[in-house]
Amino acid sequence: MLAALSWVQALTFGLASLIVIMGGIGVVAFRNSVHNALSLVATLFGVAVLYVAQGAYFLAAIQVIVYAGAIVVLFLFVIMLLGVDKVESLAKERKTASLLIGSALGAGFAVMLLFAALAGAGRGAPTGAPSVTGVLDNTKDLNNIGEALFTKYVFAFELTSLLLTIAVVGAVVLSRKPSGDPIDLDEFPPVESGTADSEPQEVES
Amino acid sequence: MIAVDPLLEAGGWSSIWITLLKVVVAFGLLLVSVIAMVWFERKLHADFSNRLGPRVAGPFGTLQTIADGMKLIFKADLLPSKADKVVFRLAPFLSLVPAFLTFVVVPVGGDFTDGGSGVVKIAGNSTLLQVADPQIGILFVLAMSSVAVYGIMLAGWSSGSKYPLLGSVRASAQMVSYEAALGLSLLCVLLNSGNLSTNSIVASQSNWNWNLWATGIVPFVVFLLAATAEMNRPPFDLVEAEQELVGGFHTEYSSFRFAMFYLAEFMNVITVSAVIATLFLGGPIGPNFGTTGWLAQYVFPVLWFFLKVLGLMIMFVLFRTTLPRLRYDQLMDLGWKLMIPLSLGWFLLLVGFKIGDDRGWSPFAVGVVGLVGLAIGGGLLSIAIRTSQARSAEHKVGA
Numbered sequence: 001m002l003a004a005l006s007w008v009q010a011l012t013f014g015l016a017s018l019i020v021i022m023g024g025i026g027v028v029a030f031r032n033s034v035h036n037a038l039s040l041v042a043t044l045f046g047v048a049v050l051y052v053a054q055g056a057y058f059l060a061a062i063q064v065i066v067y068a069g070a071i072v073v074l075f076l077f078v079i080m081l082l083g084v085d086k087v088e089s090l091a092k093e094r095k096t097a098s099l100l101i102g103s104a105l106g107a108g109f110a111v112m113l114l115f116a117a118l119a120g121a122g123r124g125a126p127t128g129a130p131s132v133t134g135v136l137d138n139t140k141d142l143n144n145i146g147e148a149l150f151t152k153y154v155f156a157f158e159l160t161s162l163l164l165t166i167a168v169v170g171a172v173v174l175s176r177k178p179s180g181d182p183i184d185l186d187e188f189p190p191v192e193s194g195t196a197d198s199e200p201q202e203v204e205s
Numbered sequence: 206m207i208a209v210d211p212l213l214e215a216g217g218w219s220s221i222w223i224t225l226l227k228v229v230v231a232f233g234l235l236l237v238s239v240i241a242m243v244w245f246e247r248k249l250h251a252d253f254s255n256r257l258g259p260r261v262a263g264p265f266g267t268l269q270t271i272a273d274g275m276k277l278i279f280k281a282d283l284l285p286s287k288a289d290k291v292v293f294r295l296a297p298f299l300s301l302v303p304a305f306l307t308f309v310v311v312p313v314g315g316d317f318t319d320g321g322s323g324v325v326k327i328a329g330n331s332t333l334l335q336v337a338d339p340q341i342g343i344l345f346v347l348a349m350s351s352v353a354v355y356g357i358m359l360a361g362w363s364s365g366s367k368y369p370l371l372g373s374v375r376a377s378a379q380m381v382s383y384e385a386a387l388g389l390s391l392l393c394v395l396l397n398s399g400n401l402s403t404n405s406i407v408a409s410q411s412n413w414n415w416n417l418w419a420t421g422i423v424p425f426v427v428f429l430l431a432a433t434a435e436m437n438r439p440p441f442d443l444v445e446a447e448q449e450l451v452g453g454f455h456t457e458y459s460s461f462r463f464a465m466f467y468l469a470e471f472m473n474v475i476t477v478s479a480v481i482a483t484l485f486l487g488g489p490i491g492p493n494f495g496t497t498g499w500l501a502q503y504v505f506p507v508l509w510f511f512l513k514v515l516g517l518m519i520m521f522v523l524f525r526t527t528l529p530r531l532r533y534d535q536l537m538d539l540g541w542k543l544m545i546p547l548s549l550g551w552f553l554l555l556v557g558f559k560i561g562d563d564r565g566w567s568p569f570a571v572g573v574v575g576l577v578g579l580a581i582g583g584g585l586l587s588i589a590i591r592t593s594q595a596r597s598a599e600h601k602v603g604a
Contacts, residue, residue, distance in 0.1 A: 034292070034362060041355070061344035069351020070381060073358065077377050080362055080370065142340065142401065 012053045019046035033079045037072055044068045058142045219330050226327075227336045228309075235308055239471050243270040246471070246522050253526040274464060282460040287365030296363060297458070297465035300356025303349040304472040309336035310345050310403045311479045314506040317411045317490050323404055325502045333404055334489075334506075342402040343391060346480055347384070350435055354380045356469070357437070357444065361454035372453030375533065376444040380435055382540045387431040389548035393424040393555050394484050403483055410487040417485045420555060425485045427548045429520075432481065434540065436473045438521060440528040441536060478517035479510075486513045542590055550579045 019042055026039025044067045051060035149157050244259060244267050251258025259266030284290065314334035315323030324331045339345055354377055361373020394416050395401065398409040410416055417425050434441040445453025455466045482488055491509030493501040531539065554575040561571035 032289075034289070034359075038292070038359075057339060057341045058344070061341040061348050064348040065344065065351050069348065069354065069384070073351075073354055073377055073381055076358060076362075077374065077381075080358075080374055 009053060012049065016046045016049040016053065019043070020050070034076065037075050037079060040075075041068050041072050044072070056141050058145060223327050223330055223332060224336070227332075231308055231336050232305070235305065235472060235475065238475050239468060240270040241267075242471050242475055242518060243273075245518070246474075246525070249519070249522045250526050277464040277467075278461050280460040282462065283457075285365055285457045288457065289363040289365065292359050292363035293457075294462070296356050296360035297462045297469075298356075299359065300353060300469040301465045301472075303353040303356070304469040304476060307346050307349045307473075307476040308479065310339065310342055311335060311476070311483055312338075312404055312407050312488050313479075313510050314489050314503055316493070316502045316506065317408055317488075318493060318501070322408060323489075334503075335403065338402055338404045340402055342400075342404070343395070343406065343480075343484070344401055347388060347391070350380075350384065350387075353469075353473070356466075357454050360458065360466070364454075364457035366457055368450045369454050369456045372444050372446075372450045372456070376437060376454060379437070379441065379443065379536060379540075382537065383431045383434040383441075383544075386427055386540060386544040386548050387435060389545065389552055390424040390427040390431065391484070392552050393420040393548070396420075396552070396555055396559060403488075407483055407488040407490060411490055413487075415485065415487045415490075420485075421551065423551045424548065425481075427544050427551075428481065428484070431540075431544060432477045433521065433524060434536070436470070436477055438470075438474065439525040440530050442530060443533055443536060446530060474518060474521050475514065478514045478521065481517055482510060482513040486517075488513075542586070546583070546586055550582060554579060 023039045023041075023043030023046060026042065027036050030036050030039060044063060048060040048063040048068075051057070051063060247269070248258045248266070259269035262268040262272040284293065312323060312333060312335040315325050317323050323333055325334055326332075357376040357380075358373045361369040361371075361376070364370070394406065397416055397419050398406040400406065400409070406416075410419070437444040444450075445455070447453075450456070455463055458466060489506030489510040491505060493505040496505070554572075557571050557575045558568060560566075561568060
């Protein structure tokens with residue numbers, strides 16, 4: 001059975017990587033924002049499959065529940081509500097300078113990733129960093145993560161929850177209506193003729 | 206190693222054909238029960254509203270679902286001119302496939318009495334009576350329900366029409382909100398079982414230690430309501446409120462693609478009933494009257510499981526027939542201001558009992574302190590809600 005598993009693993013890795021890469025290309029290549037978001041979902045699913053192939057079942061489940069199930073759904077929600085899902089012409093926005101800077105940064109990141117992968121190649125961990133939870137045990141990944149989070153990394157964990165709380169409180173404060181007298185329709189300043197300059201102008205992007 | 210199922214550890218060809226057999230049986234069982242469920246719901250609903258319901262096709266109208274299905278298959282498959290073609294075709298599958306997949310982690314049989322592990326023998330191979338038993342078990346159900354959101358959301362958006370879009374925006378907001386309450390009430394069950402695998406969750410409920418009373422009734426009620434909202438069933442069916450949105454997210458769908466949404470909707474009722482039975486009602490656990498062998502492994506457990514699922518399905522139909530639809534703000538208030546705080550508070554109380562048990566504190570004192578704490582928290586929350594309601598009433602435009 002073990003000999004048979006190796007080509008199954010290779011096939012899984014190949015297919016999942018293909019999905020991840022195609023999804024990544026889709027995120028930047030499609031013109032329609034909803035298609036971009038869907039490509040992102042495909043990428044996240046591919047990564048989840050890779051997690052499963054590595055025996056990190058819990059991470060895979062959380063990847064699908066949190067990222068695919070909540071975050072991208074909210075992206076889509078905003079895209080649909082704001083109506084930016086129309087095909088937009090991005091061609092005129094593309095400037096040579098931003099293209100050059102973008103490709104330079106991308107190339108630099110790719111070189112960094114390559115170095116990191118090569119440096120860690122002999123040590124069994126692709127990122128070059130040793131596993132934070134110790135030796136991977138497929139049957140106990142959940143226990144390992146729980147133990148590491150609530151003992152060794154409890155400070156970072158609590159700090160993250162504080163950060164999220166701040167974000168929630170901030171969102172509530174920002175979305176609150178300003179206090180003051182209630183606005184009545186007759187309180188609006190009368191519109192005078194010949195004030196075309198004060199009308200909102202189309203913002204050029 | 207893919208699962209804890211002893212079958213897959215043994216390996217060999219027999220493991221492959223037994224797994225295939227289980228997949229085929231589960232698939233067939235689900236399809237047949239959907240047909241039965243549609244008939245049963247229509248009949249019961251008709252009885253409640255003093256109508257006759259389906260009665261022409263087959264004895265007592267039992268073949269009505271098949272007749273409807275045949276009709277839908279042969280109808281023209283319309284594609285709206287403003288639709289996003291690829292996504293429009295993809296959406297029904299995103300709705301139907303998760304509905305099918307959820308069922309794979311539900312154990313339908315096996316002997317769990319006196320700490321039994323539910324392992325049965327098929328042709329000399331030990332296995333479990335469920336298609337798969339991954340370690341993440343119940344998280345798989347949550348993941349599938351997350352994926353199901355896409356089916357509805359994209360169906361509404363890709364139709365290129367106003368009412369479906371409104372329906373799908375409602376659906377996504379509703380499903381994301383209620384997923385939080387669903388997960389929090391699930392935590393109470395996991396606290397008792399100490400394991401995510403559905404097989405262990407069932408095993409932890411043997412000897413009448415059902416989670417229904419082991420966790421107090423509250424998580425069960427919260428889970429039941431949140432699951433109803435998650436499925437967009439009445440009284441939470443704002444997604445397809447006929448009076449406001451024509452048909453909701455599937456207004457533009459016709460023919461077989463509509464049938465897939467319809468199938469997914471009813472299949473969700475069955476799988477959710479099965480999941481609730483697994484989590485709170487002990488799944489296939491029940492008295493086996495001292496029998497052993499195949500009678501105790503297959504007949505009685507499957508019978509108990511079937512009865513529990515049937516009971517829950519009747520409950521869902523009763524929700525539909527007797528409760529009026531909620532308004533949208535009531536829906537969001539119920540989810541965010543009542544069910545999430547309640548399930549979170551109840552979870553903290555159960556954690557308190559658990560720690561008190563470990564440290565040897567008196568359960569009575571833990572209960573009193575916990576309930577007082579919950580009451581203070583609930584009081585503060587209700588004061589906050591009332592203040593905000595009073596303020597928003599003051600600031601209404603043109604008030």
